[in-house]
Amino acid sequence: MSKNMLAGPWFWMRTAPGISIVTAVVVAVIATVQSGPYVLVNVVVTGGMLALVATGLTLMLGVLNIPMFAHGEYFMIGSLTAYYIFTPISAFIMEHPESWLVTFGPIIAILGAMIGGAIAGIISEKLVFGPLRRRSTDNWVMNSFLLTVGVSVLLVNLHQLIFGADFKGIVGYWQGMPVSIADVYISKDRAMAFVISAVIVALFYLFMTYTRTGMAIRAVSQDITGAEIVGIDIEKIVMLTISLACALAAVAGGSLLFMYPSYPTVGLEPLYMAWFVVILSGLGNILGAVAGAFMVALLKVITVEYVGAGWDFVVPSALIMLILIFKPSGIFGSDVRGVLDK
């Protein structure tokens, strides 16, 4: 992409990423003007969450070659963890409105969700993916895919068995007046949800680009034998990647608990949406996944707004089919194998 940038913005605007980003921005602006700023707010909040889940998927697919269909369940684990951490905190806040927990309680719950997701990821690697990898890597993509479907079913049913099928939600994380930007009022929870996803995605990008470990993850995704040759401990990187990917999904689930109460299949929608993102943006890079996340969010919000609430899966699916026909590598897909590159 940087090469195209050098050739001037006009050239860039005629490439696939250029066309889609410009179109998305124009559509967003028109929709906002026509229907009101809440459209934009919804796109930004949903997009931020999707970016987290989709980056996790990209990691799993790019580094481990696993088409992850259990990723929604780590979102669910995040929301469940946050619920069980925040419920007692919020009871405590009711009695002690001056406590520091009023501000930091939600952060604790969301961080807890992230850690819970990371631990769940490590357990899955130890019990499920690791054993399969050591047994045989023949037909890996298919086998690991089937395994993730199994993990998904298992986790959904475990949730139902242990915690029940009811909605476990909270009224809100942060109390107080909505934040107002220009003339738009955004609830504190929504604003914070976006800030959290933005900060995490930015930190994650810096980590992948500049740190020794982040570079090792990229090296494994580009050439696993090469990575082993230079002395990278593959098992360690695999473990780290799975826990990172799951933590990203879980933190999304945790920070959105106020919108999506936890229940067994709460992860399905984010999972499908994140897959739309990955197919749409291709296995190009983190930034591609982030841009794709906001595009899918826009598509979803606009569909709900102008077509009807029942259609928000149909329109993105139709678009995915078109993309698979005309540009199978996705909008930002790179020609060279390897994810997570600039």
Place this chain on the structure above:
Amino acid sequence: MLLEVTNLNAGYGYLQILRDVSLHINKGEYVGIVGPNGAGKSTFMKTVAGLLSPMSGRVMFNGEDITGLSGSDVSRKGIAFVSEEMNLFVNMTVQENLYMGAYNIKEKKRQNERLEFVFELFPRLAERKKQLAGTMSGGERKMLAIGRGMMSDPSLMLVDEPSFGLAPQLTANVFESLDVLMKNGVTILLVEQNVTKTLAVTHRGYVLENGKIVLEGKSADLAEDSYVRKVFLGV
């Protein structure tokens, strides 16, 4: 003895390729393995480098048993492997690839010293340091692969077919750079199909056929050997 391989048997799954291969390299030596296509030369290199686990046999390095260690552990012991496929990180720049080669070196200062050394050896890489490895030409990639191997300051380099697919001029360049490495005190095990050239530059050589060592000796002697001349040089 820097490397001592005894009765190595190895292969892929149930398919055995190497049969009782024994080989040794002294410190500072430049040793070649020659043999026809499919003889098992790459299989041998991959087994020593830890990318394949042997069925039986022993690999000693620096007096330490390294049989069956993983590739990353072998690399940490000080063996650098430049594979036939090069296994570069195609979406990283030349410089990033080189830094990855120094993954085992923790201090930034030593990494930079190695980088300077490699850039001196291959000025071409210095000119191209911001270029993505995947966009380099075949010869440049070979240089990068060798340079990346050098970055870890190895005591032994395993180099598999560095001249494969290169134009004669580039082949000469690659051999020259290996010569420079050797003079810098690096021990090298070279696998090549270019028999004449290999026997001309190395100290000692082994002939591998059908997974077995059939001949070994001083390279100069091997080059004169009637069997070698008949089979490989067609004279």
